[in-house]
Amino acid sequence: MSTGAGTASPRSAIVLGASGSVGGALMRALLGSGAFSTVVTVGRTSQAALLAEAKGARVALREVLVPVMTPEQLQQATHDAVNALDGEVVGLSVLGIGAGTAKLSLAQHRDVDVALNAAFARGLAASGKVRHLVFMSAVGANTAASARGSGAAGTSRYNRVKGEAEAAVLASGIAVVSVFRPAMIIGSRHTPRWLETLLPLFSWATPVQYRSIRVEQIAAAMVAAACHTPPASAVYHYGEMLAMA
Numbered sequence: 001m002s003t004g005a006g007t008a009s010p011r012s013a014i015v016l017g018a019s020g021s022v023g024g025a026l027m028r029a030l031l032g033s034g035a036f037s038t039v040v041t042v043g044r045t046s047q048a049a050l051l052a053e054a055k056g057a058r059v060a061l062r063e064v065l066v067p068v069m070t071p072e073q074l075q076q077a078t079h080d081a082v083n084a085l086d087g088e089v090v091g092l093s094v095l096g097i098g099a100g101t102a103k104l105s106l107a108q109h110r111d112v113d114v115a116l117n118a119a120f121a122r123g124l125a126a127s128g129k130v131r132h133l134v135f136m137s138a139v140g141a142n143t144a145a146s147a148r149g150s151g152a153a154g155t156s157r158y159n160r161v162k163g164e165a166e167a168a169v170l171a172s173g174i175a176v177v178s179v180f181r182p183a184m185i186i187g188s189r190h191t192p193r194w195l196e197t198l199l200p201l202f203s204w205a206t207p208v209q210y211r212s213i214r215v216e217q218i219a220a221a222m223v224a225a226a227c228h229t230p231p232a233s234a235v236y237h238y239g240e241m242l243a244m245a
Contacts, residue, residue: 010037010038010085010086010087010088011035011036011037011087011088011089011090012036012037012038012039012040012085012086012087012088012089012090013030013036013038013039013040013089013090013091013092013226014039014040014041014042014078014081014082014085014089014090014091014092014124014130015027015030015039015040015041015042015091015092015093015094016041016042016043016074016078016091016092016093016094016095016116016117016120017043017093017094017095017096017136018041018043018047018050018094019043019045019047020094020095020096020098021098021185021215022094022136022185022215022218022219023094023095024050024215025215025216025218025219026092026094026218026219026222026223027039027041027047027050027053028053028219029216029219029220029222029223030059030092030223030226031053031057031059031061032057033223033227034058035223035226035227036059037059037060037087038059038060038061038062038085039059039060039061039062040061040062040063040064040081040085041061041062041063041064042064042066042074042077042078042081042120043063043064043065043066044065044066044067044069045065045067046063046065047063051063062081064077064078064080064081069116071115071116071118071119072119074116074119074120074123075119075120075122075123075126076123077123078119078120078123078124078127079123079124079126079127082123082124082127082129082130083127083129085129088129089124089127089129089130090130090132090133090134090226090229091120091121091124091130091132091133091134091174092133092134092135092222092226093117093120093121093133093134093135093136093169094136094222095112095113095116095117095120096112096113096117096136096137096138096162096165097109097112097113099153101151101152101153101158101161102150102151102152102155104151105151106147106151106157106161109151109157109158109161110161110164113161113162113164113165114161114164114165114168115168117135117165117168117169118165118168118169118171118172120169121133121135121168121169121172121173121174121177122172122173124172124174125172125173125174126173130174131174131175131176131229132174132175132176132177132178132226132229133169133172133174133176133177133178134178134180134222134225134226135166135169135177135178135179135180136180136182136218136222137162137163137165137166137179137180137181138153138158138159138162138181138182138183139181139182139183139209139210139237139238140154140158140159140162140181141159141162141163141165141166141179141181142159142160142162142163143160143163143164143166143167144160144163145157145159145160145163146160147160166179170233176229176230176231176232176233177233178222178225178230178233178234178236179233179234179235179236180218180221180222180225180236180241181209181235181236181237182213182218182238182241183209183210183211183212183213183238184212184213185212185213185214185215185218186212186213186214186215208237208238208239209237209238209239210238211238213238213241213242217241217242217245218241218245220244220245221236221240221241221242221244221245224244224245225244
């Protein structure tokens with residue numbers, strides 16, 4: 001089967017989290033891949049810049065707005081959006097709270113990273129048309145990590161929430177979930193510039209899965225996974241992402 005846009009067997013992608021740094025890179029990669037006839041974004045507000053970029057691509061870009069982003073409304077909006085598409089559909093989520101998790105309670109962090117991603121996955125599964133979800137988590141994700149202390153990125157509580165998010169989407173009923181676990185993300189508006197400059201200098205001494213990675217590399221790897229559904233759910237770290245990209 002051909003995967004090119006505009007073929008007799010259309011392929012579509014539906015994205016949650018397009019407004020973030022990785023989300024923007026992911027959208028550009030999807031629009032430029034030539035593999036999808038339609039790309040749908042689900043979010044609270046309109047992404048005018050993305051709509052403008054899509055005018056130069058041979059891809060139909062649609063927006064589904066969910067101004068009040070409760071799990072129930074997100075699940076229903078996702079379900080309805082997928083059912084309006086023809087052919088094969090793949091889901092992609094890069095939704096997650098970036099900076100500021102240390103200021104949130106555990107419940108507030110879960111409300112976004114766990115509850116909303118789970119609702120998106122359930123909406124995809126309930127449509128009966130999506131068998132693959134490409135999902136961005138974080139290195140160190142672990143449901144057994146302690147939920148105490150600060151929720152800052154990289155801490156035990158942060159890893160606990162990311163692990164719970166993974167578990168929730170894996171339990172949604174989707175046949176294949178490709179989980180991507182980046183470490184420090186270069187090109188994210190939440191990563192200090194000085195850290196982006198310093199970290200690559202010490203990559204030789206950093207365990208492979210904890211090496212910093214660019215937003216464009218994550219996006220390219222996720223699109224590669226979306227274009228070629230693997231036979232089973234799997235977790236991908238730095239080395240696998242670079243190979244896929």
